[in-house]
Amino acid sequence: MFVGLFALILIAIGFAVSIVQVQAAVAAYTGGESIWSRSQLSAVIYLDRYARSGDPLDLEQARSWLSIPLSDRKARLAMEGESLDAEAARAGLIGGRNHPDDVDGMIWLVRNLSDIDAFQKAIVAWQQTDPGLLELVAIGDALEMNWSVAQPDLTQIALLRQQLTAANDGLQIFSLQFREAMGNAARWAADVLSIVSIIFLLFLAFMAWQISARLTRSVRRSAQNFRAIFEQAAVGIAQINSEGNVLDVNETLSKILGYSKPQLLVMRYKDLLHPEDWESGRLQQQEVMSGNTNSYTFQQRLMNSSGGSLWARLTVSIGHYQKTRTTNYIVVLEDVSESYRMSKELNYQANHDELTGLINRRAFERHLKHVVSQAQTEHGAHALCFVDLDQFKIVNDTSGHLAGDELLRQVAAIARHSLRESDVLARLGGDEFGIILRNLTMDAAAGITEKLRAALEDMVFTWEGRSHSVSCSIGVVPITNKDKSRLPRLIRLLNEPGRPRHSLYSKYLK
Known part of the structure; x- marks a missing residue:
């Protein structure tokens, strides 16, 4: 009988220690996920900077940050094999910036508890990040190949930036799923400890005179361990x-x-x-x-x-x-x-033109779709305008691209001042700007565009002692609910590359 009681006490202590180890391992994975998420997001930021700048230092930083979640991936693959590759698993987790003292517990958790539903969901969420991480590697390689040639393919780079944003969104979702699954696993472990403790205490009540002293020490030790986890949590x-x-x-x-x-x-x-x-x-x-x-x-x-x-x-x-x-x-x-x-900065960069600070073509298209829909449902009247600078090529050819950039910035400032707060102004690319004039008649739209045209004609652009006059061509298209067949074509037209500048407007004004 005493042998049985002693064995029961050993089992209870071992179980309590196991629960502490599980919670310590869960806490380690929770802290590791924070490092993983920060590293992945930093890699995306530097890849986006590299896409815009072509600076090899940005690519080097991106790959350095990306090596952290990739190292965690190597550790997981080593732990998931039929036979544990302990050396590879330890090296991978330490390479993922996890504390060396936590590594053994983290390996033990995956090897022994990954089949339990509460922990399996976290492992599955971790596994689902693999395609996204490998896609980031592929995007970095593709950007490096693009920037290695004399004339990079800017269209391909823009597509790679879109892929980068989509991959980042997917990885953030799986990161959140992993964090929630680990939180549920921690609560599951606490519930199991509570249930088993109740059963065990009921039995000990019958045999209290034999094991009360040992039970008190065990409870005190468990409380100290839990307090240590509370105080030392990341x-x-x-x-x-x-x-x-x-x-x-x-x-x-x-x-x-x-x-x-x-x-x-x-x-x-x-x-x-x-x-x-x-x-x-x-x-x-x-x-x-x-x-x-x-x-x-x-x-x-x-x-x-x-x-x-x-x-x-x-x-x-x-x-x-x-x-x-x-x-x-x-x-x-x-x-x-x-x-x-970082997320706010990345979102801003994805929707704004870096040179002028105006919204870009992608964001402008979203505004246009909203206004088109609004015209159909609320019977409002709006206007879509395209603005082309007539002298931009001359400025570029005679004074250089830096002068052309400064001219675009000054034109953007004048356009902002000439429009109402409710209007939408965007740089569509090159010397082309797009404007959405909200809630007005075509006569009122003509007045605003004439004000803008006159303001640009009054402008004299000077660069290094050379002066240039500025003029523009402005086309205005009404957006109403009367001609439904025109509206989808406007949205498609916005994305047509190399469209004629002047014939475009007359075509839609007829």
Whole structure:
């Protein structure tokens, strides 16, 4: 009997240690995913810069960042084989910037728990990133080949940038799926520990006089281990009660926000929120309170100790404590300010002309589709204008491309000043601009375009002592609900390369 009890105690301790190892490994994968996501996004940023600049240093930086998620991929492949290639797995995980002390636990988790549904979903999400990563490698090689020739194919480069954006979007989706799956796996491990602990405690109640001392030490050790995980986690963690008071925080959260732990423990969560984000997450919180979901993830701006703001990704879970009849929230916080800034910068670059700062052809087409649809449903009247500079080639030929670039910038500034705030102005390419005039008659559109034409004719462009007069050709096409057959052709026309500049307008004005 005593041998059985001793064996049971050993099994219980081993199980508790295993749960701690599982949660430590899950925490390591969560931190590793943050590094993976930041590295992948940085690789996309530098590949996009290389596509625009052709600077080999940008390509070198992109490949350096991309090597991190690729190294993680090599580690996973080594762990997924029929026989474990431990050396390759360790090298891959360390190459992925994971801490060497966490590597053994991470390998153990994949080798022993990957068939469990909670962990299998995370592994599948990880596997689904492979095509996207390999596509980034292929895009980098294709861009390098393009920029290695004397005259790069700018059209091909533009297509590669579009592929780059699409690949990045796909990878971000799988990254989020991996993070959510790992969060579910952590909760699953906690639930299993709770259930098994209850069963075990029921048995120990009958045999308490034999094993109470050992049980107390085991529980204390487990609590210390969990506390160590809480304090040493790579992400910020806070416990908040239902009234919004901060009950506990770890060291990482204090570093992210710049407050000391004693300062945070006398604050309310609302004190840390950006004033414009006080209501964000309210609907998700109501879903949790009603029992429809156990947790939710969203992004929110927080205020740090210096008065500045940062973007944070928050995962909020609810915990009910029947003994005290209270409800607390566990908030896991990750600083995503840099990722948010990079994503915003990438989105801006994808929709704006770098030279003039105007929106580009791609964004202009979206505006045009919206206005066309609006004309059909709201019976509004709008106008589509194409503007070509008549003297641009002369400026380029006589004063050089730098002069031509400056002329385009000045023309864009004059056009902005000549239009209304509601109008849409874009550079379509070369010396060609597109304008959408909203909610006006053709007579009013003619007045605005005449104002623009006169402003450009009054302009005298000077470059290195040489002066150039500027004139333009402007074509105006009405956008109404009366001629439905014309509207789809306008959208197709916008993307036709090399269309005639002047005959184009007369063709549609007839």
